[in-house]
Amino acid sequence: xxxxxxxxxxxxxxxxxxxxxxxxxxxxxxxxxxxxxxxxxxxxxxxxxxxxxxxxxxxxxxxxxxxxxxxxxxxxxxxxxxxxxxxxxxxxxxxxxxxxxxxxxxxxxxxxxxxxxxxxxxxxxxxxxxxxxxxxxxxxxxxxxxxxxxxxxxxxxxxxxxxxxxxxxxxxxxxxxxxxxxxxxxxxxxxxxxxxxxxxxxxxxxxxxxxxxxxxxxxxxxxxxxxxxxxxxxxxxxxxxxxxxxxxxxxxxxxxxxxxxxxxxxxxxxxxxxxxxxxxxxxxxxxxxxxxxxxxxxxxxxxxxxxxxxxxxxxxxx
Numbered sequence: 264x265x266x267x268x269x270x271x272x273x274x275x276x277x278x279x280x281x282x283x284x285x286x287x288x289x290x291x292x293x294x295x296x297x298x299x300x301x302x303x304x305x306x307x308x309x310x311x312x313x314x315x316x317x318x319x320x321x322x323x324x325x326x327x328x329x330x331x332x333x334x335x336x337x338x339x340x341x342x343x344x345x346x347x348x349x350x351x352x353x354x355x356x357x358x359x360x361x362x363x364x365x366x367x368x369x370x371x372x373x374x375x376x377x378x379x380x381x382x383x384x385x386x387x388x389x390x391x392x393x394x395x396x397x398x399x400x401x402x403x404x405x406x407x408x409x410x411x412x413x414x415x416x417x418x419x420x421x422x423x424x425x426x427x428x429x430x431x432x433x434x435x436x437x438x439x440x441x442x443x444x445x446x447x448x449x450x451x452x453x454x455x456x457x458x459x460x461x462x463x464x465x466x467x468x469x470x471x472x473x474x475x476x477x478x479x480x481x482x483x484x485x486x487x488x489x490x491x492x493x494x495x496x497x498x499x500x501x502x503x504x505x506x507x508x509x510x511x512x513x514x515x516x517x518x519x520x521x522x523x524x525x526x527x528x529x530x531x532x533x534x535x536x537x538x539x540x541x542x543x544x545x546x547x548x549x550x551x552x553x554x555x556x557x558x559x560x561x562x563x564x565x566x567x568x569x570x571x572x573x574x575x576x577x578x579x580x581x
Contacts, residue, residue, distance in 0.1 A: 270293075364551055438457045470500060
């Protein structure tokens with residue numbers, strides 16, 4: 264059996280793929296363009312991918328492939344109609360990064376909430392040395408306790424974020440992007456209600472027809488001027504041009520993004536206009552990236568392959 268890994272380096276060079284050797288011959292490629300992927304999957308039985316498109320253009324010559332394993336949760340790179348027509352099973356890895364993304368959510372929140380970039384610069388610039396006071400109050404911030412924490416998308420990650428926010432003493436509300444999510448532990452509200460009431464708006468939703476371009480000028484106008492927006496879902500949920508407008512015009516206080524529309528960032532990305540880290544924090548899609556979590560993703564791929572070969576497939580998405 265031939266297993267082709269198209270994007271090894273998207274989970275890091277420090278991660279061990281040796282577990283795949285249990286199933287056959289393994290070909291590891293650091294990255295693959297669409298054109299390279301088409302040639303590399305020729306003759307493959309199993310393809311392991313992450314972001315490269317899996318569609319007719321890529322798979323037309325892969326006559327033997329019967330399983331695509333994604334080393335991620337998202338399935339936006341899969342042409343579902345095409346793989347169904349071909350009878351190709353697609354599996355993802357689910358739940359492997361829930362704790363890590365929740366951790367990064369609050370790392371981003373507190374960096375912005377307490378103005379840590381401002382205070383760090385204040386000390387390192389030498390201004391603290393000149394001060395007659397033991398403390399400095401020029402960037403006021405509030406307790407999180409008692410504030411309203413609004414979550415867009417109450418899936419596994421959203422629920423963990425809700426649990427932590429509640430532990431900090433927040434009132435937690437949520438908006439179900441599918442309209443189907445019911446959770447008795449927290450108050451479900453409309454999107455307008457969530458935006459109007461929340462001191463923190465935290466996005467943990469998938470990208471689909473409902474959430475694409477969800478946050479625009481219209482929505483930012485409904486938020487509190489002191490609110491913080493966090494997006495750890497998918498970049499295209501937030502209109503980046505409109506977010507820059509909202510930050511520049513004081514519609515919201517700050518935003519933290521671990522996902523953006525084009526990854527890696529393009530030179531003309533509108534977010535580059537804002538260099539003030541008290542207002543905008545952007546990290547390069549690292550919420551899922553602690554070393555244990557990246558290794559877990561690959562280990563889950565191995566479990567998926569084993570289950571498929573044993574006739575008891577798990578984590579099937581197509």
